[in-house]
Amino acid sequence: MSNQNGYFFTSESVTEGHPDKVCDIVSDTILDAILEQDTKARVACETFISKGLVIVGGEITTTAKINTRRIIKNAIKKIGYDRPSFGFDYNTCAIIDTINTQSPDIAMGVDDGGAGDQGLMMGFACKETPELMPLPITLAHKLSMRLARVRKEDILPYLGPDGKTQVTVEYVDWEPKRISAVVLSTQHTEAILDKTGSHITEKSKNEIFDAVINPILEKLIDKDTKIYINPTGKFIIGGPAADTGLTGRKIIVDTYGAMAAHGGGAFSGKDYTKVDRSACYMARHIAKNIVAAGFAQKCTVQLAYAIGVKDPVSVMVDTHSTGQIPGFKFEPIVRKIFPLTPKGIANYLQLYKPIFAKTASYGHFGRKEFTWENLNKVEELHKCLRQ
Numbered sequence: 001m002s003n004q005n006g007y008f009f010t011s012e013s014v015t016e017g018h019p020d021k022v023c024d025i026v027s028d029t030i031l032d033a034i035l036e037q038d039t040k041a042r043v044a045c046e047t048f049i050s051k052g053l054v055i056v057g058g059e060i061t062t063t064a065k066i067n068t069r070r071i072i073k074n075a076i077k078k079i080g081y082d083r084p085s086f087g088f089d090y091n092t093c094a095i096i097d098t099i100n101t102q103s104p105d106i107a108m109g110v111d112d113g114g115a116g117d118q119g120l121m122m123g124f125a126c127k128e129t130p131e132l133m134p135l136p137i138t139l140a141h142k143l144s145m146r147l148a149r150v151r152k153e154d155i156l157p158y159l160g161p162d163g164k165t166q167v168t169v170e171y172v173d174w175e176p177k178r179i180s181a182v183v184l185s186t187q188h189t190e191a192i193l194d195k196t197g198s199h200i201t202e203k204s205k206n207e208i209f210d211a212v213i214n215p216i217l218e219k220l221i222d223k224d225t226k227i228y229i230n231p232t233g234k235f236i237i238g239g240p241a242a243d244t245g246l247t248g249r250k251i252i253v254d255t256y257g258a259m260a261a262h263g264g265g266a267f268s269g270k271d272y273t274k275v276d277r278s279a280c281y282m283a284r285h286i287a288k289n290i291v292a293a294g295f296a297q298k299c300t301v302q303l304a305y306a307i308g309v310k311d312p313v314s315v316m317v318d319t320h321s322t323g324q325i326p327g328f329k330f331e332p333i334v335r336k337i338f339p340l341t342p343k344g345i346a347n348y349l350q351l352y353k354p355i356f357a358k359t360a361s362y363g364h365f366g367r368k369e370f371t372w373e374n375l376n377k378v379e380e381l382h383k384c385l386r387q
Contacts, residue, residue: 006172008180011136011257013144016079016361017161017187017238019245023047024254024360027247027269029075030056030068032354035271037064039352042116045099045269049245051087057098058269069095075357080151080161085189087241113343114308116273121305123283124260125291126298128176131366131373132288135176137257139167141362142216147186150211158204160187162238167217179217181226184208187238188230199233254364255280260300268360272346279303279312281372282345284365286317286338289377290330295385296323303340310341325385333384337377 014021027045034041041062048055054072076090083089125132143165151159166183169176190197192204208229213221221227248266252258265276272278283301290299296319304314317330334340339348346352349371359370367373 006170006174006177008168008170009134009136009259010166010168010181011134011140011252011259012164012166012183013137013140013253013257013362014165014250015144015148015161015163015186017081017148017163018250019049019162019240019243020247020249021245021361022076022079022081022240023049023245023247024250024268025079025357026054026056026072026075027058028356028360030066030071031269031271032357033066033071034060034062034064035352035354035356037066038062041271042273043269043271044274046247047245047269048247049240051241052092053094053096053240055096055098057100059101060099061101068097068099081239086160086187086239087237088239113310113341115275115279115305115310115342116307117275118305118307119265119276120263121265121276121279121283121303122255122261122263123280123285123287123301123303124256124299125284125287126259127291129366131368132291133366134256134259136167136169137253137259137363138366139169139179139217139220140165140257141366143167143182143184143212145362146212146216147184155211156207158189158191160189160235160238162187162235162242178222179220179225181228182213182217182221183228183231184213185230185232185235187235190236193234197234200230205229256365261302263302267364268356272351273342275303275305275342275345278342278345278349278351279305279340281349281351281364281370282338282340285349285372285374285377286334288373289375289381290317290319292375293378293381295319295325295330295381298322301334310343312340315340329385333381337380337384 026047030045031043045058073090081088128135129138147163150156163186168181170178170180192200194201267277270277287299287301298320300318302316303312315331317327
């Protein structure tokens, strides 16, 4: 379909049973368990998962005493891998723990309040949705969450934990107008296969559409919207039995669905001293408050750090020519009213608390439950820009 006055943009999401997301959840669940006992812990936990096997590694320095094996098994059980028929079972999987302590060379700079590494961190906000997030990734996440809900509530009892969603939105004159295509792939049991055993039945496709897609997308789809449900035919073997998983491999799903720039760092399994997590949260917070204040239709914020140095080496605000105030005028104001050191960010956003397991799936941004989504600096931004 041609679109002379616009374009098509696609974003994807995955369910919590996707192998990479299983790893993110395990890493963040271990982080939370440690923070419950030791808010000053240094945690960089990575997880690898494959058929029948979980490996955790990384660098952790803490006074906390945790049962890593039990934490991992409980996290996998909660996701839904609780029977052999799904190809992975928390009861029988092997677990290898190779966690070490943080390098003293890094600790020397971090203990004094400096950043745990160099790097550039990006935040973004736009007025496409009430969440001030891009529409494609917002809808893809809502489909994934709905897919998990209908599975866990036995609305569609034949669904498995693994799944992916994808939404293509048509933009006209830079505004989202309609959904062009939807892709939904979900793991399932053999109960919904047709007589050939190679495809799920049309009846089951209709059930999935009615229970998952239509409640989320009803007002945005039309007769020309292309709907693909399990386009390969069937999806019985899924999760770690079908593919390996690794922490931090879904960074675009975690952020803005490729609508905005990404600094490259992953989030899960890392405490606040790792600015590729904490500073990304702060960059989103800054961008969202600028957009909510009405200074721009969209905003990108970049923060950059040097290892062992407390303050960012650079702050950039770009309003993408959607506001009357140029971005460079925001930079001194951002440094003035937002705490930008690792400890300052942690105190301000309450990143000492065990809140991270719930961030690991369905996106780190656009959900009101997280402190970095608060709009508590709008009035102060207005006051500073009036001076």
